[in-house]
Amino acid sequence: MRRLALLLALPLIVVTAAPASSADAQTPKRGGVLRIAEREAPSLDPHLSISFLTHSYVSLAYSQLVRFPNGPEQKHPADFSILPDLAEKWTVSKDGKVYTFNLRRGVRFHTKPPVNGREVVAEDVKYSLERFMAKSGFNTRFEPVSAIEAIDRHTVRVTLKEPYAPFLNHLANPSFCVILPREAEEKFKDFNHPDAVIGTGPFVLRSYDKGVRVVFERNPDYFMKGFPYLDGVVIEITPDAAARVAVLRAGKADLPHIWGWVSPEEGKALQKTSPELLVVPHQVIGQGFIYMRTDQPPFNDIRVRRAVSLAIDRKAWNDALLFGEGCIDPGPIPCALKEWKLDASKIDAAKARYLIGHDPAEAKKLLAEAGHGKGLTVPMFHWPGYVVPWRSYYELAADNLGKVGITVELKPEEYGKYISTTALGKYEKMAMGPSTPFTEVDDFLYGRFYPELPTNQSRVADAELSKMLTAQRREMDPKKRKQIVDDIQRYLADKAYYVYVPQWPQYVAHPNYVKGFRHHDGYGLGMRLLFTWLDK
Amino acid sequence: MKQYVLRRVALAVPTLFLVSVIVFLLLRLMPGDVATRMVEGHAYAPTLAALRHDLGLDRSMHAQYAEWIGNIVLRGDFGRSYWTRQPILEEFVRRFPVTLELALLTIIVSVVIGVLVGIVSAARQDSVSDYIGRILSIFALSVPYFGLAVVVVVLPSIWFRWTPVWTYVAFSVSPAENLKIMLIPALVFGVTRAGPIMRIMRSSLLDVLRQDYIRTAWSKGLSERRIILRHALKNALIPVISLIGLQMPLYIGGSVIIEAIFRLPGVGLFFFEALGKLDYPVVQSVNLIIAAMVVGLNLLIDLSYAFLDPRIRY
Numbered sequence A: 001m002r003r004l005a006l007l008l009a010l011p012l013i014v015v016t017a018a019p020a021s022s023a024d025a026q027t028p029k030r031g032g033v034l035r036i037a038e039r040e041a042p043s044l045d046p047h048l049s050i051s052f053l054t055h056s057y058v059s060l061a062y063s064q065l066v067r068f069p070n071g072p073e074q075k076h077p078a079d080f081s082i083l084p085d086l087a088e089k090w091t092v093s094k095d096g097k098v099y100t101f102n103l104r105r106g107v108r109f110h111t112k113p114p115v116n117g118r119e120v121v122a123e124d125v126k127y128s129l130e131r132f133m134a135k136s137g138f139n140t141r142f143e144p145v146s147a148i149e150a151i152d153r154h155t156v157r158v159t160l161k162e163p164y165a166p167f168l169n170h171l172a173n174p175s176f177c178v179i180l181p182r183e184a185e186e187k188f189k190d191f192n193h194p195d196a197v198i199g200t201g202p203f204v205l206r207s208y209d210k211g212v213r214v215v216f217e218r219n220p221d222y223f224m225k226g227f228p229y230l231d232g233v234v235i236e237i238t239p240d241a242a243a244r245v246a247v248l249r250a251g252k253a254d255l256p257h258i259w260g261w262v263s264p265e266e267g268k269a270l271q272k273t274s275p276e277l278l279v280v281p282h283q284v285i286g287q288g289f290i291y292m293r294t295d296q297p298p299f300n301d302i303r304v305r306r307a308v309s310l311a312i313d314r315k316a317w318n319d320a321l322l323f324g325e326g327c328i329d330p331g332p333i334p335c336a337l338k339e340w341k342l343d344a345s346k347i348d349a350a351k352a353r354y355l356i357g358h359d360p361a362e363a364k365k366l367l368a369e370a371g372h373g374k375g376l377t378v379p380m381f382h383w384p385g386y387v388v389p390w391r392s393y394y395e396l397a398a399d400n401l402g403k404v405g406i407t408v409e410l411k412p413e414e415y416g417k418y419i420s421t422t423a424l425g426k427y428e429k430m431a432m433g434p435s436t437p438f439t440e441v442d443d444f445l446y447g448r449f450y451p452e453l454p455t456n457q458s459r460v461a462d463a464e465l466s467k468m469l470t471a472q473r474r475e476m477d478p479k480k481r482k483q484i485v486d487d488i489q490r491y492l493a494d495k496a497y498y499v500y501v502p503q504w505p506q507y508v509a510h511p512n513y514v515k516g517f518r519h520h521d522g523y524g525l526g527m528r529l530l531f532t533w534l535d536k
Numbered sequence B: 001m002k003q004y005v006l007r008r009v010a011l012a013v014p015t016l017f018l019v020s021v022i023v024f025l026l027l028r029l030m031p032g033d034v035a036t037r038m039v040e041g042h043a044y045a046p047t048l049a050a051l052r053h054d055l056g057l058d059r060s061m062h063a064q065y066a067e068w069i070g071n072i073v074l075r076g077d078f079g080r081s082y083w084t085r086q087p088i089l090e091e092f093v094r095r096f097p098v099t100l101e102l103a104l105l106t107i108i109v110s111v112v113i114g115v116l117v118g119i120v121s122a123a124r125q126d127s128v129s130d131y132i133g134r135i136l137s138i139f140a141l142s143v144p145y146f147g148l149a150v151v152v153v154v155l156p157s158i159w160f161r162w163t164p165v166w167t168y169v170a171f172s173v174s175p176a177e178n179l180k181i182m183l184i185p186a187l188v189f190g191v192t193r194a195g196p197i198m199r200i201m202r203s204s205l206l207d208v209l210r211q212d213y214i215r216t217a218w219s220k221g222l223s224e225r226r227i228i229l230r231h232a233l234k235n236a237l238i239p240v241i242s243l244i245g246l247q248m249p250l251y252i253g254g255s256v257i258i259e260a261i262f263r264l265p266g267v268g269l270f271f272f273e274a275l276g277k278l279d280y281p282v283v284q285s286v287n288l289i290i291a292a293m294v295v296g297l298n299l300l301i302d303l304s305y306a307f308l309d310p311r312i313r314y
Helices: A002-017 A021-025 A052-058 A122-135 A167-172 A182-188 A241-249 A264-273 A302-311 A314-322 A349-356 A360-369 A390-402 A415-420 A441-449 A463-474 A478-492 A526-530 B002-029 B034-039 B045-055 B061-075 B088-123 B128-142 B145-160 B175-209 B212-219 B224-262 B267-276 B280-308
Strands: A033-038 A087-092 A098-103 A145-152 A155-160 A203-209 A213-218 A232-237 A277-282 A288-292 A376-382 A406-412 A430-434 A498-501 A506-511
Touching (some): A098 A122, A203 A232, A241 A264, A241 A506, A241 B145, A241 B224, A264 A277, A264 A506, A288 A302, A302 A360, A302 A390, A302 A406, A302 A498, A376 A390, A390 A430, A441 A463, A441 A478, A463 A478, B002 B061, B002 B280, B088 B128, B088 B175, B088 B267, B088 B280, B128 B175, B212 B224, B224 B267
Parallel strands (some): A376 A406
Antiparallel strands (some): A098 A155, A145 A155, A213 A232, A277 A506
């Protein structure tokens, strides 16, 4: 009877708990340790690894110059407005090429040797950003940077070769530009040694038992007074995905993933079996697509590409695999990137049908016009190991395309091969996979469509488009930039350079007593946990 | 005996050399390389080239091999992980007790179950207990240990809000806590490994029980218990011991998955994660060390035959 009552109450719990405002309205309690079950990060040095695990782990201990909003500060999970972090304020020159940052005074590194609580100064910023440019796999994000100077003890000037609108977003991304103390690298050779993790963030890395657990403690000297609420955070190394969900169910962990993520199936199952958990779907930045060699036959013919897009039944796809909760219009800008997204409904319907429409008869007609009346056979390269429901995605795409006469031969690849060839545009004819969930719209546009870039997987070379792509990243006025980005979306709607497939909502699961933990798409965990507290 | 041991040790050298070459080449035959894996397509050519140079991957294959094997042979230096930059041997030594304990417990579980069920099956041939024993052995042979492990971890968490996954505690810190953590993984792994032991034990014992000296024992009026345990079992155990020797790589190999599922920070997990990251030096060195151990253990097992059967002499 109790079980039945709980089951009946479940939809109520989920609906009412979805907005975090109710949790925010409560007075946060201090204390407690949050336990996270997650795989081991491949490295702790934020510049020597591009793994989201590395950046999420160390985001607890480091700060940046500027940061994204989190917890009660954020309007939605993809809110990438820029807030001060170590930089108290900053100015941008009129030509958009000179950024001057004024550092907060009196912010100290964690009291661990060899840094021992020294104050953060402009030289640290210069050192960290230059190290990022020299060592990080993401360093192309800073290609336009020409000089970084420490003007005085608390002022840093960054000069760019040209105006570059994405600059502050990259600077705020925890994957890129954390501020590190030089002494630690001098002593430990890099920042991978647990003792070298010395930052100014809300938590101090206290101990690291390799393969077992990583222990963080509250930084009592954190510069945002009164934060964090938690006494500490423990990451229990749990390599197996099934075991991570099992320890959540068994009450041995509070988050079954570094960000609390579970797949839609797991989320649904947890909602049924574990009423003591809060399992909430969020629209997050994500994108999956079919990409094609647009520089070669048959996909250099726009009619064939349009036929591919028209073959995809996005509504049925959403209903069959995503419980009808997905977004069927995730490209070229993901649904969650609300500030930049131009919905298909706002684009001329005659063009938008090649973005989200389903019309097998028209697809067959287009194929016949392109000389493939008898159908054609193409390979589809992919890595089958992506999270559920990706494996079903490849099969469903093949099934949809088969219905209009495009026979797909699924070509699964080993991850090493996929990531170093197919994902870099080195494949034949057709491939499929997800996009990295970037935080800056430029990565979904310039990165995906500008000629010769390895992330331009469809090998698009469109002079008119390229002009707009360059213009949007040089436009410093957000309103004008948005207009160019809208124009790009209108332009791309009927080109079918990439064929986008529905995107699922991301389920986040944790016990009800975890409060104030709001999902954010910005890779950093430290700021999310800054506002998290335990009601027990 | 001494000469035999020396000969076997000498033979181990070419074996290990071949292992080292094969593993070295296989890793490099895998598509992609560790540098592309590290940056996952985010870096452009200059960064990748710098990374490859930094890791020494821009040198010829034979130069890389010579450096790796040379450091091991001349200095006992097994190299450093490309990802964590930590010494491999140090990490191996730190993690090895976990894997060794898991392997020993698994062997104990599989031998106790396998030998006991095998004896009962053989002693009561074609009886109900024999059929039950044979069904059990087929079950143990058919169920993959990783499948059973996932079931053991997941189902109790759904049914009882309980799961046998704990934060690892070393034996030296708390033996009781440690055994609590290790027992279920060892049971899961041991039960599935007991299958072949049951079958070999049964057929081997049946074979021995038909020998003349057993008939003589019966005619002397000895009890069944005495005949089986004192006279038959020791001889029937020889193929079982061989089997355990042959299964040794499986005990180590299986620990890769068992450690990942049950959160045990052993060598298996170290190897598994290194393989996923194409961490060449770790995969090569761990492989070589384990190969050396398997060669050594097989030698020990061969020598143990002489103890079990006095007719065997080297």
